[in-house]
Amino acid sequence: xxxxxxxxxxxxxxxxxxxxxxxxxxxxxxxxxxxxxxxxxxxxxxxxxxxxxxxxxxxxxxxxxxxxxxxxxxxxxxxxxxxxxxxxxxxxxxxxxxxxxxxxxxxxxxxxxxxxxxxxxxxxxxxxxxxxxxxxxxxxxxxxxxxxxxxxxxxxxxxxxxxxxxxxxxxxxxxxxxxxxxxxxxxxxxxxxxxxxxxxxxxxxxxxxxxxxxxxxxxxxxxxxxxxxxxxxxxxxxxxxxxxxxxxxxxxxxxxxxxxxxxxxxxxxxxxxxxxxxxxxxxxxxxxxxx
Amino acid sequence: xxxxxxxxxxxxxxxxxxxxxxxxxxxxxxxxxxxxxxxxxxxxxxxxxxxxxxxxxxxxxxxxxxxxxxxxxxxxxxxxxxxxxxxxxxxxxxxxxxxxxxxxxxxxxxxxxxxxxxxxxxxxxxxxxxxxxxxxxxxxxxxxxxxxxxxxxxxxxxxxxxxxxxxxxxxxxxxxxxxxxxxxxxxxxxxxxxxxxxxxxxxxxxxxxxxxxxxxxxxxxxxxxxxxxxxxxxxxxxxxxxxxxxxxxxxxxxxx
Numbered sequence: 067x068x069x070x071x072x073x074x075x076x077x078x079x080x081x082x083x084x085x086x087x088x089x090x091x092x093x094x095x096x097x098x099x100x101x102x103x104x105x106x107x108x109x110x111x112x113x114x115x116x117x118x119x120x121x122x123x124x125x126x127x128x129x130x131x132x133x134x135x136x137x138x139x140x141x142x143x144x145x146x147x148x149x150x151x152x153x154x155x156x157x158x159x160x161x162x163x164x165x166x167x168x169x170x171x172x173x174x175x176x177x178x179x180x181x182x183x184x185x186x187x188x189x190x191x192x193x194x195x196x197x198x199x200x201x202x203x204x205x206x207x208x209x210x211x212x213x214x215x216x217x218x219x220x221x222x223x224x225x226x227x228x229x230x231x232x233x234x235x236x237x238x239x240x241x242x243x244x245x246x247x248x249x250x251x252x253x254x255x256x257x258x259x260x261x262x263x264x265x266x267x268x269x270x271x272x273x274x275x276x277x278x279x280x281x282x283x284x285x286x287x288x289x290x291x292x293x294x295x296x297x298x299x300x301x302x303x304x305x306x307x308x309x310x311x312x313x314x315x316x317x318x319x320x321x322x323x324x325x326x327x328x329x330x331x332x333x334x335x336x337x338x339x340x341x342x343x344x345x346x347x348x349x350x351x352x353x354x355x356x357x
Numbered sequence: 358x359x360x361x362x363x364x365x366x367x368x369x370x371x372x373x374x375x376x377x378x379x380x381x382x383x384x385x386x387x388x389x390x391x392x393x394x395x396x397x398x399x400x401x402x403x404x405x406x407x408x409x410x411x412x413x414x415x416x417x418x419x420x421x422x423x424x425x426x427x428x429x430x431x432x433x434x435x436x437x438x439x440x441x442x443x444x445x446x447x448x449x450x451x452x453x454x455x456x457x458x459x460x461x462x463x464x465x466x467x468x469x470x471x472x473x474x475x476x477x478x479x480x481x482x483x484x485x486x487x488x489x490x491x492x493x494x495x496x497x498x499x500x501x502x503x504x505x506x507x508x509x510x511x512x513x514x515x516x517x518x519x520x521x522x523x524x525x526x527x528x529x530x531x532x533x534x535x536x537x538x539x540x541x542x543x544x545x546x547x548x549x550x551x552x553x554x555x556x557x558x559x560x561x562x563x564x565x566x567x568x569x570x571x572x573x574x575x576x577x578x579x580x581x582x583x584x585x586x587x588x589x590x591x592x593x594x595x596x597x598x599x600x601x602x603x604x605x606x607x608x609x610x611x612x613x
Binding site: 227230233234236237240241243244245246247248249250251252253 | 405406407426427428431432436437438439443444445446447448452455456457459460505506509
């Protein structure tokens with residue numbers, strides 16, 4: 067029982083973490099809080115589902131890849147079409163952030179037009195036979211999602227550490243002027259940041275869709291929760307976003323089982339407020355203070 | 358090599374540069390001195406493309422670079438080391454250096470070569486290569502900023518206040534590094550508030566006041582100029598160059 071709750075919490079935590087990562091990366095590179103990140107996740111989810119409709123034989127990793135590609139493209143399109151233009155015009159940051167809320171609503175309505183308002187079921191991508199794990203019977207999709215999520219996050223770390231674009235993205239996040247003086251193109255790197263953040267969210271979309279449903283409003287509350295998770299970890303920190311997402315998923319799942327599934331959101335939010343009262347910097351603050 | 362002709366620039370409705378003209382020739386060390394707020398740093402920011410000029414010409418090796426983005430200017434071989442070192446605090450020393458070679462088309466082996474070259478000049482950086490940039494001392498950070506710029510294999514370097522906030526002993530090291538740049542064939546434009554130090558290092562100098570160049574000449578003659586001595590070298594009166602020792606002392610204090 068405990069094992070399967072834990073794996074379930076880990077799986078949903080990975081979904082939050084993947085979206086939260088995007089919030090943090092975009093925030094550090096551009097100072098924008100990207101409130102349409104949940105909708106990028108939804109677009110990834112819907113695109114993955116559409117791919118399965120068109121080609122039912124597609125294996126799960128390919129569907130995941132379709133979702134990532136769609137999410138990445140959607141986020142880059144938002145950056146190029148709207149945010150970059152606003153930045154160039156010298157629009158105040160708060161107004162750009164407001165524009166991301168507008169983008170989110172636009173996407174929700176657009177998705178309703180394309181995919182309708184009914185929740186759509188994903189086919190079983192990962193099989194249905196429960197897996198025995200330490201004596202507990204765990205649904206296979208939970209295991210797959212947790213594994214894929216952790217793998218993606220590890221891959222992102224490698225990308226940021228070892229590729230030229232990855233290091234440039236980190237440099238821009240830490241000091242945009244100095245990064246430019248080293249030959250980093252700011253506009254291109256910001257677009258790349260949106261792209262990578264969108265890919266992570268797109269993957270989360272396919273995962274969340276295959277756990278529950280895909281529907282046009284799925285990004286709204288999930289995006290907000292992921293934002294909370296990013297704040298919980300310490301907004302702007304990559305490690306913080308991962309920790310915050312996983313922790314939030316676990317807390318939510320455990321409180322759904324042991325407290326009440328109707329009030330699981332309240333428990334999570336209460337915890338957030340308490341944590342921020344004592345650790346205003348989020349979880350990373352704890353580690354930074356210890357150094 | 359680099360020519361500025363009547364360059365104007367500013368932020369919002371504040372004009373900081375009111376027609377700056379200067380020239381740096383191949384192989385020279387040229388210094389730009391002046392008081393705080395005279396527009397020295399703004400001049401460098403404008404040359405390196407962080408700030409778009411409002412008027413005037415900037416020509417680097419025959420290419421007009423006014424209005425280009427910083428990365429394209431770096432690609433031409435003109436690299437700025439910003440004021441306050443500005444190393445990336447959360448990247449390791451080696452990652453900081455790798456960023457310097459961001460535009461290098463090169464293979465792994467090429468990047469390795471460049472790294473070894475930097476480590477050859479600044480041995481301390483090699484010892485600390487896995488350490489985060491933010492944990493280095495001020496002097497080490499300055500060496501890292503120099504090394505990071507070297508990774509781009511620049512033809513010309515612009516150094517913004519490299520001695521700022523460093524202990525006198527470290528300042529000597531910085532001066533040595535600047536001379537080594539020139540010996541390696543890199544042309545240098547040096548901005549300094551420590552005019553004494555800068556003029557002893559440079560071939561020629563320009564004096565800036567409130568957004569324009571007011572004086573220029575060989576560094577040696579600026580060092581003995583009464584006005585320069587009174588305004589920037591700490592001599593009490595604009596008298597004859599009688600007490601060079603006094604100028605030395607003041608320079609040292611500024612640097613510490």
